[in-house]
C-alpha cells in the first residue's frame with residue numbers, strides 16, 4: 003500500500019467520522035432520557051452549589067455513581083441513567099479518594115457538613131480532604147445545600163427527617179442536662195436500653211477502644227470527652243460532654259445503639275458501616291470507663307460468656 | 313550533504329522553541345504534581361490556599377503534563393524529523409516560532425484559569441472555552457505548517473513517522489473540538505450520560521490519537537538511526553498504523569463500564585480494548601526486531617536508551633490496560649490508585665520518556681553542538697526510571713489495597729490510614745522525577761544558549 007498524503011488524510015478523517023458517528027452520535031441520539039424515580043430539578047441555590055463543587059475539583063476525589071457491589075456511602079441506591087438527565091456537565095468522577103456522594107443528601111445534618119468543610123479533620127480525624135474554610139460562610143452554605151440535594155427525592159425525604167429530629171434534639175438540649183440525657187436514652191428502643199455490655203473490660207480492650215476513639219470521635223467529643231473538640235463551635239446541639247452521663251443509668255446497650263445508628267438530627271453520625279460489632283462495644287466501654295466513669299461491662303444479664311473471654 | 317540539508321541542520325528555531333517549552337513545563341508540571349501529592353499526605357500543611365489546593369493543583373498538573381510537557385516535546389521532534397524526512401525546509405519557521413509562543417500563552421492561560429477556578433469540571437477537558445479556542449488554533453497552526461511542508465516536499469515517499477505525526481495533529485484538532493463541545497461556550501458539555509460517553513471518547517483519544525502516535529512517530533524515527541538498522545517491516549508499519557486509528561477510537565467507554573451506559577457500547581469497548589494488543593504488539597515487534605542485536609548501541613546512546621525504555625513501558629501499559637478493561641478486573645481496580653499508576657505508566661513511562669529521548673536526539677542536531685552534559689542527561693534517565701518504576705509499583709499496591717478492601721465491605725474511611733505510607737512513598741519517588749525535570753531543564757537551556765562546547 004502506497005501511503006500518499008491523500009490516502010492518509012481521507013483515510014484517517016473518514017475513519018474518525020464513521021467511528022464518532024457509531025460510538026458517540028448513535029448513543030447520543032438513542033439514549034433514554036426518562037427521569038428516574040428519584041429525579042427532580044435542582045433549585046437555583048443547589049445549582050450554584052454545584053458550580054462551586056466543579057470549580058474546586060471535588061470531582062477528582064468524589065464519584066457520584068454507585069455500583070451494584072458497593073458497600074459504603076450511598077450503597078443503597080444503584081445509579082440509573084435517569085438520575086443524570088439534568089447534569090451539564092455530568093460529574094461522575096473517576097476516582098474515590100473520598101467517598102461516593104451520589105446519595106449524600108441527608109446523610110448528615112447541615113451543621114456536620116459546615117464543621118467538615120471548615121476542616122474535615124474536625125469531624126473525621128483521619129480524613130485527607132483539604133479544608134475549605136477559605137470559601138467563606140456564604141459559599142460553604144451554598145455548597146452544603148447542593149450536597150444536601152444529592153439523591154434528589156430520596157435526599158428530600160432524609161432532609162425532612164433530619165430537620166424534624168434537629169428540632170427535637172435542640173428542644174431536649176435546651177431543656178438542660180437532665181432532660182437531654184433522658185431524651186437521649188428514650189429514643190433508644192426498650193430492648194437495648196436494658197442491655198448491659200456483655201463483654202468484660204480488659205486492658206487490651208480499653209487500648210483498642212482508645213485507638214478507635216482517636217480516629218473517629220476526638221474531633222467532636224474532645225480528647226477528654228468533655229465535648230470540646232475542635233468541631234464544637236459549629237455544631238448544635240454541641241457534642242455531648244460524657245461526664246454529664248454519670249449516675250444516669252446509661253447502659254452499654256444505649257451507647258452501642260447510639261453508636262451503631264447515630265442520632266439523626268444531631269451531628270452524631272452512625273458508625274454501623276465503619277465499625278464492626280467488637281469495635282463498637284470496645285469504644286463504648288472506653289468512654290464508659292474513662293469519661294462517664296461508670297461501666298456496666300460484663301454485668302448480669304450477660305448470657306453465656308463468649309469462648310474467648312478471660 | 314547539499315546546501316539545503318545543511319541549513320536544515322543548522323537552523324530549526326521551531327524545534328528549539330518547542331524543546332524549551334517542553335522542558336520548562338516538565339519542571340513546572342512535576343512541581344504541581346508534588347503539590348498535589350503533598351496534599352494527599354498533609355492536607356493541612358498548605359491549608360486554605362485557594363489557588364493551589366488539591367482540587368486545583370491536580371488538573372493543573374494533568375493539563376501541564378499533557379499540553380505543556382509531553383505534546384510540545386514530541387512536536388519539537390516532529391518539527392525536526394518531518395522536514396528532514398521530506399528533504400525540504402519547514403514551510404515557515406516564523407509561523408513555527410509564533411506557534412510555540414502562542415502555545416505557551418495558551419497553556420499558561422489554562423493554568424491561571426484553573427487556579428482561579430475557571431474550569432469546565434470535566435477531566436482532561438477542564439480548560440475554559442477561550443483557552444479551548446486557543447488550543448484549537450495552536451493545533452491548527454501545527455497542521456497548516458506541516459501540511460504545507462508535505463506539499464513542498466522533495467522526497468516523494470512518506471516514512472511511517474510522518475503518517476503518525478500528521479494523523480496525531482489532524483485528528484486531535486478534530487477530537488478536541490468535539491470533546492470540548494466547543495459549540496457550547498458556557499458549559500462546554502453535553503447533558504447527562506451522553507456527556508460522559510463523549511468525554512471519555514475524547515479523553516481516551518488524547519492518549520490514543522495524540523500522545524501515542526506522536527510518541528511512536530519519534531520512536532520509528534530515532535531507533536533505526538541510533539542503531540543504524542533499517543526498519544524491519546513496512547507491512548507491519550501499515551497494519552500498526554491503521555489498526556491504531558480504528559481500534560483506539562472505539563475504547564473510550566471502558567472508562568464507564570460500571571456506569572449506566574448502553575451495554576452494546578460497553579461490549580464494543582471491552583472487545584476493542586483487548587484488540588488493542590494488535591496495534592501495540594505489531595508496532596513493538598516491528599521496532600524491537602529493528603533494533604534486535606543492537607542493545608549495545610542503545611545502551612551507548614542517550615536518546616535511544618530513553619526511547620527503548622519508552623517502548624517497554626508501552627508494552628506494560630497495554631497488557632495492564634487490556635486487563636483493566638475486563639469487568640471482573642475492573643471491579644477491583646476502578647476508582648482507586650491502580651488507575652493513577654496506569655496513567656503514569658502510560659502518559660509518563662511511555663509518552664513522556666519517549667519525548668525526553670526525542671529531545672535529546674534532536675538537541676545536538678539543532679544546535680550543532682554536543683549536548684551540554686551527557687552526565688546530567690544520564691542522571692536524569694536514572695532518576696526518571698527509578699521514579700516511574702517506583703510509581704508503578706507503589707500505586708499498584710495502593711490500588712490493590714483500596715480495591716480489595718472496598719470490595720470486601722471495608723469503608724473508605726477505614727482504608728485512609730492504611731494507604732498513608734504509600735502516599736509518602738509516592739511523593740518521595742516524585743521528588744526523583746521532579747529533580748530529574750529540573751536537571752533536564754538546566755541541561756537543555758545550557759545546550760541551547762550557553763554551550764561553550766566545540767561545534768561539530
Ligand code: HEM
Pocket residue numbers: 096435519520523524566567585586588592629630631632633634635636637642645646647651654655656657658659662663
Ligand atoms: C494500549 C492499550 C490500553 C488499554 C487497553 C487501556 C485501558 C485503560 C482502561 C480500561 C482505563 C480505565 C480504568 C478505570 O477507570 O477503571 C484506562 C485509563 C487510563 N489510561 Fe489506558 N489503556 C491503554 C493504554 C494507555 C496509554 C498508552 C496511555 C497513555 C499514553 C493510557 C493512559 C490512560 C490514562 C491517563 C487513564 C486514566 C484515565 C482517568 O483519569 O481515569 N492508557 N486505560
Ligand code: HEM
Pocket residue numbers: 062097099342343345346348349352370373374377381382651652655656659660664738739741742743745746
Ligand atoms: C513529580 C512527579 C509527579 C508527581 C508527584 C505526580 C503526582 C500526581 C498526583 C498526586 C496525581 C493525582 C492522583 C490522585 O488523584 O490520586 C497525579 C495524576 C496524574 N499525573 Fe502525575 N505526578 C508526577 C509526574 C507526572 C508526569 C511526569 C506525568 C506525565 C508525563 C504525570 C501524569 C499524570 C496524569 C495523566 C494524571 C491523571 C491520572 C488519572 O486521572 O488517573 N504525572 N499525579
